Amino acid sequence: MKFNSPLRRAATVLAGALIGFGGAAVVTAPASAHASTVSGKAVCDTATGTRIVTWTLTNDYPTDATVADLTTTPTAVEKAAAGNLVIPKSAHGRDGELTLTQQVTGDAREATISFTSIWSADGYVDEHNSARVDLSEPCAPVETPCVEAGKATFHHTFGVNGKSSTATVSLDEGVKLCEGEPVTLVSYFTPRPQFSVPQYEFDRDTGTITNEQRSVTLEVSVPDCNTQVDLFFGSDKDIISEITENGPRYGDKKLGSKSGLGARSKGPHGWYNGGQQGCQTPAVEPLSQCDGTIALNLSNNGEISRYAVDFTVTAGDFRKTVTIDAGKGETVTVPAGAGTVTVSAEGMDDVTYDWERSEDCEWPTVIVENDCETVAITVENPKGVTPAIAKITYGDKTETMTVAAGKSEQVAFKLGRATYATIDLPELGVEPIKATLEGLECENGGGGGGKADEPTLPVTGPVAGGIAGGAALLLLAGGALFLISRRRKITFTA
The missing domain is CATH 2.60.40.2400 (Alphavirus E2 glycoprotein, domain C)
Known part of the structure; x- marks a missing residue:
């Protein structure tokens, strides 16, 4: 039996509608389950004046999503250079998250991001991911307050190497000076290789540390003798040119001191004492x-x-x-x-x-006289010379006498058959001289015409370094005058 009542027709239409709506739900449900989102937040780094933008990317699907076509303005994000970026899958009812950081400097008014999410598990693609962060609020570094000189901190190096000393002094990181800080390196002559006075300045070098020039290097020469070198806080106006027993000192202004201004700088002791010899030249x-x-x-x-x-x-x-x-x-x-x-x-x-006679000193004069009865020999010594010892021999007789400076001495022998006399001046470094007696025909033969024994006179001086001399035999009225050297006067000079 068939029922064609209006009620049956309405029921049929309603059933068809429900089936249609159910089919649509089955088709569209997977699309609504694939979603990624992005949000950003900016903070200001007051130390540097840089804006730090943090982007948070989310994934609500239970498989990982790969980030593609990532673009950020005005600068790139930090992790972009690492290669493929992946937003983790959702799990335990929570979306997966990927965090990216972007640093923005300057006057940029906004930061933006855009990307595409791809789920490789089923090939789903989400191209509609973008966000913007407002950067209109000012961001400037907080100015570090300056510190007075007495509260600033430093670090330094110091050393002495050979004939020079070098030091480098630097302002610590993050410290701002209210005014420049002068520092000086100075070297001294000293009496001893340990601390001693008086000291006399040898060399100096001064520099000023500022916020722009946060480090200075100083170098001085060091004397080639006992020395002291000091590195201290102060300018060239503070240099002590002469350090005396009761005079001023640098004290704890020296860098590396345990207390005082010098303790503000960390490093080795900023002073040195040493040397290998005295600062004199005897x-x-x-x-x-x-x-x-x-x-x-x-x-x-x-x-x-x-x-x-x-x-x-x-x-x-x-x-x-x-x-x-x-x-x-x-x-x-x-x-x-x-x-x-x-x-x-x-x-x-x-x-x-030891004393040595100079070749410029005057020499004694010898006079030989023969009167056919007596042979008289006189030695005259000039003024300003050493006493002369004369050893005089005639025949088989010898006489020795000492002649003072500026004086003369004489010795006489009875004339014999000998035709010459020998005069030896042993302390003067010359060879003995033989003087022939000539000019008189004496009955006993002495002084008569023989020529066999000519006098031997030094011409170029003895081997031992004596002085060149000359002699002449002057026959005058039965006598002979013998000069053994030319006269000279010498004055020692430095």
Whole structure:
């Protein structure tokens, strides 16, 4: 039986509609389950004035989504260079998240992001992902307050190497000075390799640390003798040119001190004491004088001479100590015949010296006289020379005499058959001289015409370094005048 009532027709239409709606729901449900979102937030880094934008990308589907076509303005995000970016899958009822960071500097008014999400599990693509963050609010670094000089902190290096010293002083990171900080490196001459006074400035170098020039390097020369080097907070106006016993000091202004201004800088001790020799230049120049004395020219005027030197002179029983100031000199005379001279001084090897006759000293004169009865020989010694010992031989007789400076001595022999006399001056370094007696025909034969024994005269001087001499035999009225040397006058000079 068939029912065609209106009620049956309405039921049929309603059933068809429900089936249609159900089919549509089955088809569209997967599309609504694939979704990714993005949101951004910006904060200001007040230390640098940089805006940090954080983008959060989400995935509500239970499989991972790959990020493609990522674009950000005005700068790239930090993780973009790492390769493929993936938004994790949702799990346990929570969406998966990927966080990206973008740093924006300058005056940008906004930051933007856009990308495409791809679910490789089923090939679904979501191209509609973008967001914008407003950057119109100002972002500037908070200005670091400056600090007074006494509260600033530093670090430094310091060292001495050979003939120079170098130091580098730097302002600590994050410290801003209210005004520049001067720092100085200075070197000194010193009496000892340990701390001692007086000290005299040798070299200096000064620099000023500022917020723009946060580090300075200083270098000074170091003397080639005992020295002190100081690195201190202060300008060249604070340099102590001469450090004395009761004078000012740098004290705890030296960098690396345990307290005070110098303690603001961390690093090694900013001071040095050392050296290998004294800052004096002792020197001796010994000069033999014709009278037998020795003139010692003592000096202390070298390039590094800054302190007095005590010279000690000894010779036999003679002893004398002389203090020579820097840049000065003095002469000490050692008496004739005192013996070997020794001069000692700090910073100098001992100097020893023996008197030596100079070739410029005047020589004695010998006069030989023959009157056919007596042979008389006179030796005259010039003034200003050493005493002369003369050993005179005639025939088989010998006489020795000492002739003082400026004096003359004579010895006489009875005329015999010998036709010459020998005059030996042993301390003068010349060879003995033979003087032939000629000019008179004496009955006993002495002085008569024989020529066999011509006098042997030194022409170029003895091998031992004697002086060239000459002689002449002058026959005058029964006598002979023999000169063994030309006269000279010499003055020792330094």
